Amino acid sequence: MIGAGAVGAGTAWHLARQGHTVTLIDPSLDAPIQRSNDLDQSLNGTTASLGVLMGNVFRRSSGRAWRLRQRSMELWPQWVERLNHPESPLQLHSSLIQLASDPVEAERMEALANQRHNLGLESFSSVSTESHPVPWPNPGHGGLLSKHDGRIDPLALQRALRRSLKAEKVGLLPARVTKLHRTSIGGENRWHLELGTDRTIDCAVVVLCAALASALLLQPLGHDYPMEAVLGQVLDLQVSAPSKAWDHWPAVLVCNGVNLIRHGNNRLWLGATLEQGEEPSTEEPAIMRRLDGLAPHWLQQAEVIDQWHGLRARPSGQPAPLLEVLEPGLILASGHYRNGVLLAPATADWVGQQISVFIGL
Ligand SMILES: Cc1cc2nc3c(=O)[nH]c(=O)nc-3n(C[C@H](O)[C@H](O)[C@H](O)COP(=O)(O)OP(=O)(O)OC[C@H]3O[C@@H](n4cnc5c(N)ncnc54)[C@H](O)[C@@H]3O)c2cc1C
Structure with missing residues (x-):
């Protein structure tokens, strides 16, 4: 498994529970699961997400996107x-x-x-x-x-997955995969993965869940699955809302496409912006905050306590997500764009089915 966001870690856990021997590779696996305060740093999609x-x-009631949801x-x-x-x-x-x-x-x-x-x-x-x-x-x-x-909560989800991966004896390898190619060992088709640290690893099946980086790893193999980065910014606000506004606050309130999530006393997460590219705009958070003129006075007055941003991987010219068996033993499960946390269980389920077919279960 390459990539340990919600999709990769969730899929690794699901496959291990099905009885497969799984190794999960991601450079972030030796780091604590938290949002950094470094404003210049883009987080991986799952850590940045609102969950x-x-x-x-x-909206739709048929088709693949509806079935996955x-x-x-x-x-x-x-x-x-x-x-x-x-x-x-x-x-x-x-x-x-x-x-x-x-x-x-x-x-x-x-x-x-x-x-x-x-x-x-x-x-x-x-x-x-x-x-x-x-x-x-x-x-x-x-x-x-x-x-x-x-x-x-996407951070609680990742912590729970990391604990459960260890409990299921999934190998956790903190490394970056730099190259991927097919090889033959004893007449058997295998996948050879080069890791940034002079190490290599061979395996029968590779599942690619590395978001934007998936496209880069696939290109040398002749598989063209371009994706574009769509940046999202989230604001953490201290609000002084009238107490009756809080009485019936749901887990998520959505207004003008923006999520307002209450956390702690008089605190709200507001997000997320949709920005092309990898550089956060300085204007977009203020625009988002106005909710196209629908924001109440107390929301506009709220103080920004914290903010962060992360990247979504949006497939170019194809609907999200990219769920494809590209070659025998090479599976792409990436490009979840705005719904990777939501779709993690359905993705894991789909990958599990493809592997069962591959190994003839
Ligand atoms: C601000 C924001 C808010 C969002 N809100 C929501 C939401 O409310 N609900 C929702 O469902 N979705 C939301 N999303 C989208 C969601 O976060 C993504 O769709 C989802 O996180 C994708 O998960 P992933 O595991 O595919 O990718 P990621 O979480 O991005 O993880 C990819 C992993 O691959 C690793 N990797 C990269 N290259 C390599 C390599 N060469 N070798 C090994 N590992 C590698 C990275 O280190 C990373 O950990 C939001 C996204 C953003 C940015």
């Missing part, structure tokens, strides 16, 4: 139950509210709620009622409540 799980409010939402409670441990506690924070920006969006949300009552979706009108309290001074055009969408 929002928006599976049931997805539904599979992940089905698997998440099982994953959390197995990964949760007193040394690395993990839980799902449920309930997500999307506020409609205009009447057309409100209508679309109402139609979606009508189709998906069984998935825990309910729409509400512009007036907050006892049964649908909305944590916003003026919910405007109403919105959508999803009881089973929500959030997982």
Whole structure:
């Protein structure tokens, strides 16, 4: 396994539980799981992420993207139950509210709620009622409540995975893979991995989960899967919201495509921006904060306590994610763009199936 973000670490854990011998390679494996305060440093996607799980409010109701989301939402409670441990506690924070920006969006949300009552979706009108309290001074055009969408803490997830990987005897190799090629050992096809440290490793199956770096490792093998970097910035705000705004705050509130996540006393994470390239803009956080004119006064007045940014890997000219068996024993599971945390369980499940086919189980 190459890459130990949510996708690679989650897949390694799943494969080990299926009985495979797994080695996970990533230069960050000997570092603590935390967000650095170095503003110049881009974090890996998982560490930068907000861990929002928006599976049931997805717009489409068919196709691969919908099936992957539904599979992940089905698997998440099982994953959390197995990964949760007193040394690395993990839980799902449920309930997500999307506020409609205009009447057309409100209508679309109402139609979606009508189709998906069984998935825990309910729409509400512009007036907050006892049964649908909305944590916003003026919910405007109403919105959508999803009881089973929500959030997982991406740092807690990575810590829980790292503990469980050790418990499952997965080899953790803190190194960077610099080159990958096919070789034959005793007439058997193998993959030969060069690591930055003069070390090499041979294996029967390689699963590539290295986000943007996956494309670079594949290019010399003649596999062209270009991806572009889409940077995201998150603000950690100290707010003095009226106490009734907090009373019914869901795990995630989404307004104008921006997530507002309450953490601690009067603290909110606000994110994330969508910026082409790898350099954070100085203007985008302020634009995001205005929520296109919908932000209440107290949000605009909030003090920025911290901020960070990270990169998403977006496949060029193809839908995310890239789940492909490229050659026998070479599997690409990358390019998850905005939903890698959400889709980690479904991705692991898919990789497990491909490996079962490969080894003829
Ligand atoms: C600000 C922000 C907010 C986000 N919010 C959400 C959200 O709310 N919900 C959601 O589902 N998604 C969210 N995302 C997207 C999500 O974070 C990504 O889709 C996801 O993290 C991808 O996971 P990954 O494991 O594929 O990649 P990453 O987490 O980026 O991990 C890739 C790993 O590969 C390693 N690697 C790279 N090159 C090599 C090499 N040559 N050899 C070995 N290892 C290598 C890296 O060190 C890294 O650890 C967000 C992203 C950002 C930036």
